[in-house]
Amino acid sequence: MVAGVPHPREMAIDVVNRLQDHYGYLSDDSLALAAGLLEMTPLELEELATFYTFIYREPVGRYVIHVCDSVICWMEGGVNLVAHLLARLGIQLGETTADGLFTVLPVCCIGYCDRAPAILVNRKVHGPLTIESLDRLVDSLREDAA
Amino acid sequence: MSADYPQVLLKYRQPDRITTLEEYRQHGGYTALASVIQNGDPAPVKAVLADATLLGRGGAGFPAGVKLKTVADDAPHPRYVVCNADEMEPGTFKDRVFLHAEPHMLIEGMTLAAFSIRASHGIIFIRPEYESAARILEREIGLAREAGLVGENILGSDYGFNIVVHRSGGRYICGEVTAQLNALMGRRPNPKQPPPYATDKGLWAKPTLINNVETLACIPHIVNHGAQWFKDLALTPEAAGTKLFCVSGKVNRPGVYELPLGVKLSTIIEDCCGGMKNGARFKACLPGGASTGFMTAEHYDIAMDFDSLKKVGNRLGTGAIMVFDHHTCMVAATLNLTEFFARESCGWCTPCREGFPYLRDLLGRIENGQGEADMIPQIKTICRHLWKTYCAFAPGGVGPIESLLAHFEDEIMQHIEEKKCPFA
Ligand SMILES: Cc1cc2nc3c(=O)[nH]c(=O)nc-3n(C[C@H](O)[C@H](O)[C@H](O)COP(=O)(O)O)c2cc1C
Numbered sequence: 001m002v003a004g005v006p007h008p009r010e011m012a013i014d015v016v017n018r019l020q021d022h023y024g025y026l027s028d029d030s031l032a033l034a035a036g037l038l039e040m041t042p043l044e045l046e047e048l049a050t051f052y053t054f055i056y057r058e059p060v061g062r063y064v065i066h067v068c069d070s071v072i073c074w075m076e077g078g079v080n081l082v083a084h085l086l087a088r089l090g091i092q093l094g095e096t097t098a099d100g101l102f103t104v105l106p107v108c109c110i111g112y113c114d115r116a117p118a119i120l121v122n123r124k125v126h127g128p129l130t131i132e133s134l135d136r137l138v139d140s141l142r143e144d145a146a
Numbered sequence: 147m148s149a150d151y152p153q154v155l156l157k158y159r160q161p162d163r164i165t166t167l168e169e170y171r172q173h174g175g176y177t178a179l180a181s182v183i184q185n186g187d188p189a190p191v192k193a194v195l196a197d198a199t200l201l202g203r204g205g206a207g208f209p210a211g212v213k214l215k216t217v218a219d220d221a222p223h224p225r226y227v228v229c230n231a232d233e234m235e236p237g238t239f240k241d242r243v244f245l246h247a248e249p250h251m252l253i254e255g256m257t258l259a260a261f262s263i264r265a266s267h268g269i270i271f272i273r274p275e276y277e278s279a280a281r282i283l284e285r286e287i288g289l290a291r292e293a294g295l296v297g298e299n300i301l302g303s304d305y306g307f308n309i310v311v312h313r314s315g316g317r318y319i320c321g322e323v324t325a326q327l328n329a330l331m332g333r334r335p336n337p338k339q340p341p342p343y344a345t346d347k348g349l350w351a352k353p354t355l356i357n358n359v360e361t362l363a364c365i366p367h368i369v370n371h372g373a374q375w376f377k378d379l380a381l382t383p384e385a386a387g388t389k390l391f392c393v394s395g396k397v398n399r400p401g402v403y404e405l406p407l408g409v410k411l412s413t414i415i416e417d418c419c420g421g422m423k424n425g426a427r428f429k430a431c432l433p434g435g436a437s438t439g440f441m442t443a444e445h446y447d448i449a450m451d452f453d454s455l456k457k458v459g460n461r462l463g464t465g466a467i468m469v470f471d472h473h474t475c476m477v478a479a480t481l482n483l484t485e486f487f488a489r490e491s492c493g494w495c496t497p498c499r500e501g502f503p504y505l506r507d508l509l510g511r512i513e514n515g516q517g518e519a520d521m522i523p524q525i526k527t528i529c530r531h532l533w534k535t536y537c538a539f540a541p542g543g544v545g546p547i548e549s550l551l552a553h554f555e556d557e558i559m560q561h562i563e564e565k566k567c568p569f570a
């Protein structure tokens with residue numbers, strides 16, 4: 001990926017994404033490896049890694065659920081939906097379920113306001129959601145993982 | 147309905163798929179590029195774009211023709227064209243809908259812009275939530291390359307222009323031009339105050355033109371049909387072209403509608419969006435994304451164009467219309483918007499980094515019934531400081547707050563006097 005580009009660090013996000021797709025998150029080892037490839041110091045890459053919403057510096061679940069909490073989803077009942085999801089999974093925002101299946105993280109407006117309230121599961125959008133359709137979604141994700 | 151008005155960008159929109167390269171060509175796609183390449187002279191492209199008064203569709207409304215001309219003829223190479231498909235302004239989703247409809251219109255528009263400044267490298271900067279659009283673009287760029295429409299020796303000429311897709315890691319500030327340049331270079335995406343301007347020293351200190359998706363997509367049509375045709379599309383004399391309005395919130399049919407600039411707000415809400423949901427009353431809207439101000443029923447019939455909104459102290463922004471009804475608490479809505487700006491501040495300068503959390507706390511206390519009357523002047527003072535920040539993020543973010551104070555002071559006072567949210 002970095003071969004053939006004049007400035008390796010311009011590939012930083014792509015390299016990090018590739019490692020993250022493979023290992024689920026960006027571990028310290030991955031960070032050091034990526035920094036070497038990108039001809040950056042680990043600290044320079046850490047500056048980027050901690051800046052971006054979709055780079056995870058801690059282990060996450062198999063399904064990373066980003067719940068939109070911006071104004072349109074909020075107005076369309078997003079708060080209740082998130083409360084229901086967290087209660088059902090038995091975790092707080094930012095946590096991962098004990099079985100390692102689900103992590104729930106807040107996210108700013110995801111650009112699907114015409115489908116509010118909406119969430120992303122591993123970057124794929126779902127919406128407009130009701131409590132019932134959210135329950136069905138969680139069930140089907142569990143089944144897929146089994 | 148929007149179909150009652152001339153459709154330009156979304157004329158051939160399909161419900162569930164893109165217009166293919168073959169279909170796009172059948173509809174006259176890539177003829178603008180072919181004629182310009184055959185002619186070989188970039189000057190007429192620059193001239194027609196300047197005459198058309200195409201204003202940037204990414205939020206700031208800067209004239210695209212003027213920006214093109216700031217790339218000096220003798221500027222160094224390589225030159226870059228960046229397409230801003232970050233679209234992280236809350237309420238905005240027009241570029242997503244467009245990219246899922248007409249990717250080749252963007253590719254052609256970008257290539258025309260590139261030819262006019264003799265750029266060789268193109269980059270589409272896209273947010274991570276739009277992964278499906280990123281994949282569509284990569285695939286369609288490949289097909290266009292096979293057809294000789296981008297890449298080396300475009301249409302057999304000696305002109306070459308390559309386009310790649312750059313996926314962002316996801317932060318609102320990356321939509322701002324100078325932050326986006328830093329992001330593209332693998333640096334921390336803080337804004338950087340000009341000069342130098344991007345068109346002078348942008349990516350790797352080389353001339354770089356950055357435009358929004360929708361701005362670039364207008365270019366093939368202007369080249370084909372001329373500046374006067376483009377101006378005549380708008381309903382108001384000062385405006386030019388159509389606009390992709392994305393409407394969300396308390397309307398029956400949220401979505402993206404292509405309408406002439408200058409169309410009335412009431413027409414958009416009633417005719418296109420089927421009116422207010424559940425028979426509720428229109429209370430206010432943000433006319434152009436989270437960085438604009440609340441507009442009340444007083445302006446329900448306003449002409450939606452850049453000038454008319456400026457005249458009432460507001461902005462057309464991205465054309466993202468977020469509609470609030472009379473059941474919605476405006477303090478709570480503003481609190482939510484302020485939370486967004488507090489979270490997304492890049493942290494570079496103190497007033498913004500510290501100011502938004504402070505405002506969020508004050509608004510939060512008012513909303514939760516712990517407000518006091520002297521908080522209102524405090525909020526005003528902090529807002530004034532937020533106009534003095536390093537980039538345009540913070541002045542945008544105070545838009546909702548200052549307009550809340552201007553139009554809904556009664557509602558704020560009601561929270562304070564009753565010691566609770568009257569809508570809860
Ligand atoms: C905080 C901030 C975020 C922005 N986000 C975007 C964005 O997501 N997309 C966009 O096209 N312009 C965005 N802009 C505006 C750009 O800075 C710039 O004006 C625009 O991309 C230029 O293209 P245009 O002239 O074609 O509109 C943003 C500006 C600011 C201050």
Ligand code: SF4
Pocket residue numbers: 319336337490491492493494495496498499535536537538539540
């Ligand atoms: S105004 Fe905010 S976003 Fe802009 S540079 Fe300052 S801290 Fe960063």
